[in-house]
Amino acid sequence: MSETNKDFKPTDWHSDEMNARIKRRYRKEKTFKAFGLGAVVVAALFLVMLIGKIASDGFFGFFQTSIELDIPFEQSVLGNPREMSPEAFQEQVKRANMLRLIDAAMKEHFPEITNRRERRDLIRMVSTGARGQLRDMILANPTLVGTTKRVSLLASDDIDQLHKGKIDKNEPEANRKVKDKELGWYNKLEEEGRVTLHFHSTFLTHGDSRDPEMAGIWGATVGSALTLVVTLLIAFPIGVLAAIYLEEFAPKNRLTDLIEININNLAAVPSIVFGLLGLAVFLGVMHLPRSAPLVGGLTLALMTLPTIIIASRASIKAVPPSIRDAARGLGASPMQVVFHHVVPLAMPGILTGTIIGMAQALGETAPLLMIGMVAFIVDIPGSVTDAATALPVQIFLWADSPERAFVEKTSAAILVLLTFLIAMNGLAIWLRQKFERHW
Amino acid sequence: MTSSAIFLILVLLSLVSFAMTRQKALTRAGGDPAKLHSLPRHYGYFAATCVLLPSFFAFGIWLIFGKSIIEGLIVSGLPDRLFEVGTDQATLVLNRIRLVVENASSPETDPDILAAAQKFNDLYIRGIWAAFALSVSFGLVGFYLASNRTQPDFRARNKFERIMLIALALSSVIAIATTLGIVASLLFESLRFFHEVPVTEFVFGLHWSPQTALRADQVASSGAFGAVPLFAGTLLISFIAMLVAGPIGLLAAIYLTQYANTKMRKIAKPMLEVLAGVPTVVYGFFAALTVAPFFRDLGITLGLDIASESALAAGIVMGIMIIPFVSSLSDDAITAVPKSLKDGSLALGATPSETITQVVLPAALPGIVGAFLLAVSRAVGETMIVVMAAGMQPKLTANPFEAVTTVTVQIVALLTGDQEFDSAKTLSAFALGLALFVSTMALNVIALKIVRKYREVYD
Numbered sequence: 001m002s003e004t005n006k007d008f009k010p011t012d013w014h015s016d017e018m019n020a021r022i023k024r025r026y027r028k029e030k031t032f033k034a035f036g037l038g039a040v041v042v043a044a045l046f047l048v049m050l051i052g053k054i055a056s057d058g059f060f061g062f063f064q065t066s067i068e069l070d071i072p073f074e075q076s077v078l079g080n081p082r083e084m085s086p087e088a089f090q091e092q093v094k095r096a097n098m099l100r101l102i103d104a105a106m107k108e109h110f111p112e113i114t115n116r117r118e119r120r121d122l123i124r125m126v127s128t129g130a131r132g133q134l135r136d137m138i139l140a141n142p143t144l145v146g147t148t149k150r151v152s153l154l155a156s157d158d159i160d161q162l163h164k165g166k167i168d169k170n171e172p173e174a175n176r177k178v179k180d181k182e183l184g185w186y187n188k189l190e191e192e193g194r195v196t197l198h199f200h201s202t203f204l205t206h207g208d209s210r211d212p213e214m215a216g217i218w219g220a221t222v223g224s225a226l227t228l229v230v231t232l233l234i235a236f237p238i239g240v241l242a243a244i245y246l247e248e249f250a251p252k253n254r255l256t257d258l259i260e261i262n263i264n265n266l267a268a269v270p271s272i273v274f275g276l277l278g279l280a281v282f283l284g285v286m287h288l289p290r291s292a293p294l295v296g297g298l299t300l301a302l303m304t305l306p307t308i309i310i311a312s313r314a315s316i317k318a319v320p321p322s323i324r325d326a327a328r329g330l331g332a333s334p335m336q337v338v339f340h341h342v343v344p345l346a347m348p349g350i351l352t353g354t355i356i357g358m359a360q361a362l363g364e365t366a367p368l369l370m371i372g373m374v375a376f377i378v379d380i381p382g383s384v385t386d387a388a389t390a391l392p393v394q395i396f397l398w399a400d401s402p403e404r405a406f407v408e409k410t411s412a413a414i415l416v417l418l419t420f421l422i423a424m425n426g427l428a429i430w431l432r433q434k435f436e437r438h439w
Numbered sequence: 440m441t442s443s444a445i446f447l448i449l450v451l452l453s454l455v456s457f458a459m460t461r462q463k464a465l466t467r468a469g470g471d472p473a474k475l476h477s478l479p480r481h482y483g484y485f486a487a488t489c490v491l492l493p494s495f496f497a498f499g500i501w502l503i504f505g506k507s508i509i510e511g512l513i514v515s516g517l518p519d520r521l522f523e524v525g526t527d528q529a530t531l532v533l534n535r536i537r538l539v540v541e542n543a544s545s546p547e548t549d550p551d552i553l554a555a556a557q558k559f560n561d562l563y564i565r566g567i568w569a570a571f572a573l574s575v576s577f578g579l580v581g582f583y584l585a586s587n588r589t590q591p592d593f594r595a596r597n598k599f600e601r602i603m604l605i606a607l608a609l610s611s612v613i614a615i616a617t618t619l620g621i622v623a624s625l626l627f628e629s630l631r632f633f634h635e636v637p638v639t640e641f642v643f644g645l646h647w648s649p650q651t652a653l654r655a656d657q658v659a660s661s662g663a664f665g666a667v668p669l670f671a672g673t674l675l676i677s678f679i680a681m682l683v684a685g686p687i688g689l690l691a692a693i694y695l696t697q698y699a700n701t702k703m704r705k706i707a708k709p710m711l712e713v714l715a716g717v718p719t720v721v722y723g724f725f726a727a728l729t730v731a732p733f734f735r736d737l738g739i740t741l742g743l744d745i746a747s748e749s750a751l752a753a754g755i756v757m758g759i760m761i762i763p764f765v766s767s768l769s770d771d772a773i774t775a776v777p778k779s780l781k782d783g784s785l786a787l788g789a790t791p792s793e794t795i796t797q798v799v800l801p802a803a804l805p806g807i808v809g810a811f812l813l814a815v816s817r818a819v820g821e822t823m824i825v826v827m828a829a830g831m832q833p834k835l836t837a838n839p840f841e842a843v844t845t846v847t848v849q850i851v852a853l854l855t856g857d858q859e860f861d862s863a864k865t866l867s868a869f870a871l872g873l874a875l876f877v878s879t880m881a882l883n884v885i886a887l888k889i890v891r892k893y894r895e896v897y898d
Contacts, residue, residue: 025790026790028792028793029793032792032796033694033698033791033792035690036698039686039688039690039694040691040707043710043711043714043766044707046759046762050717050721050722050725053729054721054724054725237610238610238613241607241610242607242610242611242614245604245608245610245611249604249607249608250608256611258615259611259612259614259615262614262615264887265880265883266617268816268817268879268880269820269876269880270819270822270847270875270876270879271822272850272872272875273820273872273875273876274621276621276625276850276868276869277621277625279854280627280869281620281624284624285507286502286503287506287510305613305614305617309614333596334600335603335604362718363716363717363718363719363720365718365823366719366822366847366851369854370851370854370855392718392720395720395724396723399723399727407728411724417718418721421716425716
């Protein structure tokens with residue numbers, strides 16, 4: 001060999017050239033690794049930004065500003081409970097104009113303001129929900145009439161935003177939602193310690209409202225719960241039965257192949273297409289009630305079915321054949337083998353898959369828009385055929401609202417939704433770790 | 440009589456028949472279960488299914504078709520006066536009747552409509568009682584037949600298991616039924632749409648303005664159904680999303696499978712799962728409220744004209760949403776490459792990065808391409824982010840700083856709010872849905888084909 005290749009020289013691994021080459025290769029290696037780490041870090045940053053932004057906005061959504069006013073419960077407005085029958089008094093209170101009480105309290109507090117228009121602006125610092133608040137107070141305790149009591153009334157959304165520091169006081173007046181005049185009044189009340197921030201349970205216990213300070217998510221939560229119940233009742237049995245059939249009984253033929261391909265493809269169909277299906281079939285053909293959790297649940301059931309089937313099949317497949325053989329050896333019929341032995345052992349995996357499917361269904365919005373669960377609904381739905389909305393749809397509706405105060409309400413609703421999702425996924429992980437068996 | 444009451448009564452009936460038949464089987468065997476062919480409860484199961492199946496069948500038919508039949512009867516009995524305006528008035532009249540039926544205090548004054556609503560209520564009450572009677576009698580017949588067969592030598596278990604097997608098979612067929620339902624409903628409504636608007640205009644038309652004229656003499660809204668701007672907008676946003684998700688997802692997958700230690704993986708993987716579990720409406724809110732204004736302000740500082748609802752913002756947030764999707768699928772493809780290939784390359788002196796780029800990635804390429812295609816299909820079908828952040832203007836542009844609209848946005852816009860179910864505007868949503876369904880399906884099938892065809896089979 002050395003004969004033919006006379007000028008062959010062995011590579012000098014210690015030459016400068018080679019050292020530089022190795023250095024270059026190592027540098028490349030480091031850069032590549034840094035890029036990989038960078039990608040993970042960027043993904044993490046996105047997550048932190050997303051959650052951080054929503055948590056910092058949403059935190060304030062659970063709190064609401066109140067203004068404490070000395071409300072004179074005047075007999076001239078409310079009537080005298082001692083002279084009237086309780087029914088007549090209730091009737092009068094229900095019809096009474098509570099704004100007059102608030103106006104009187106404001107007059108006491110800001111005697112210098114006499115202009116009717118400014119007085120109206122003064123009253124507007126209090127939420128429209130304050131009227132109902134006063135009414136309920138009087139109906140619960142008629143002896144209030146004739147007295148003057150310091151009452152904490154919900155502030156309007158603009159004052160609320162101002163108090164939370166979301167409206168910049170130093171901005172020029174023209175760009176600001178709260179004008180200088182109102183700012184002055186607010187400052188006066190604030191100095192007297194009449195403006196307070198407190199936990200706002202209405203947000204968790206009431207239905208939707210046009211006023212951000214009165215809006216709550218309970219209606220949407222109940223709607224979501226009803227929808228999920230329907231989804232679970234339909235998708236779980238059908239999904240598990242289908243998985244059992246495909247895994248344990250189905251003959252290997254073209255039909256079962258077709259079913260398998262079908263299930264995998266269905267899992268990748270965009271959710272909005274399921275909404276179109278629900279609209280055309282459940283509303284168009286079957287005439288089920290529009291906007292109802294029943295229809296939403298049916299639509300979401302079809303959507304989660306593939307998830308449940310795939311998870312259940314994997315779980316059933318993981319049960320070792322020896323279990324089946326033992327059961328069969330003791331004389332169990334194929335059905336008994338499956339239902340008495342295989343399915344109970346596969347149950348943790350099946351439940352995990354089902355919970356994950358349910359969590360997906362809970363976060364899904366687009367199909368529900370298609371079947372009309374996107375209306376403004378104040379009442380709490382009582383059954384699966386009542387008009388309702390769902391948590392994610394409520395988030396979508398509020399995100400569209402122009403009022404600034406809805407931003408924090410939306411974020412707070414997202415926090416509630418995320419809490420539910422984390423709880424469900426946590427349950428799934430716990431189930432998996434606690435009951436999963438490795439054979 | 441409500442539907443749920445009937446449902447409960449039927450379930451109760453089947454429970455009673457279960458208990459009675461089980462007892463009867465025991466009595467026939469003289470109290471000794473060993474003399475029976477099957478366990479006593481199998482006789483009960485058999486009887487219960489014999490009650491449930493026919494009665495639910497009868498009741499289900501009423502639930503699905505009852506209202507339509509009654510409405511048909513009512514419409515045919517209405518005076519012609521109500522239909523003078525045109526033939527498509529039928530649904531309008533029907534809607535007015537429905538309103539009265541559902542809401543007693545509706546402001547309807549037309550005596551014929553009120554009479555029809557009254558008739559509807561009468562017929563409905565009669566119908567539900569008839570359905571109740573029919574389903575209960577079906578159930579009782581089933582019970583009678585099952586009870587007659589309750590003899591010690593009756594093979595109740597085999598019969599019951601036969602029924603169970605059929606139920607199992609039917610459950611798995613529902614997956615196919617769903618697909619058929621999707622295809623049928625999309626095709627049916629799309630065909631009605633293409634009856635009014637030619638297919639060529641829909642596929643090749645460059646102008647989208649679905650607002651049709653309410654009256655014949657209106658000029659402003661012509662109703663143009665050229666979907667090309669929508670397809671272009673969808674592609675633009677998906678492309679931006681893939682520019683974000685592709686590199687980040689793939690690099691993250693490489694790092695997590697090849698470099699990261701167990702501890703790092705234990706943190707990073709659940710983190711990506713959380714990113715995948717965040718509902719899309721939350722991403723949409725984030726895009727509309729934080730990312731879009733950020734880019735608009737950035738544009739002002741840089742002297743660029745970025746719309747407040749730009750394709751860029753929607754695309755980037757969608758990209759973030761897809762990162763976990765790309766990374767977990769690429770992860771699977773990379774881990775499927777046998778370790779021996781990697782070890783061989785390392786043994787020859789290649790650095791880890793050279794091994795990855797020249798050995799591992801080429802071997803995993805089919806899987807990665809499949810992952811990317813699936814991610815694109817996910818991006819094309821994504822709805823909430825674009826609805827909330829991408830805007831409504833059907834503009835034919837490749838400029839990511841402008842507002843564009845997508846197929847899914849238009850479907851939502853066309854089908855939310857009140858509208859006639861038959862107008863070309865509403866039907867066009869189904870045509871868009873069909874286009875969406877076909878394209879995502881095609882992407883999935885191609886992705887699977889690529890993975891299957893080019894996958895190296897090791898071992």
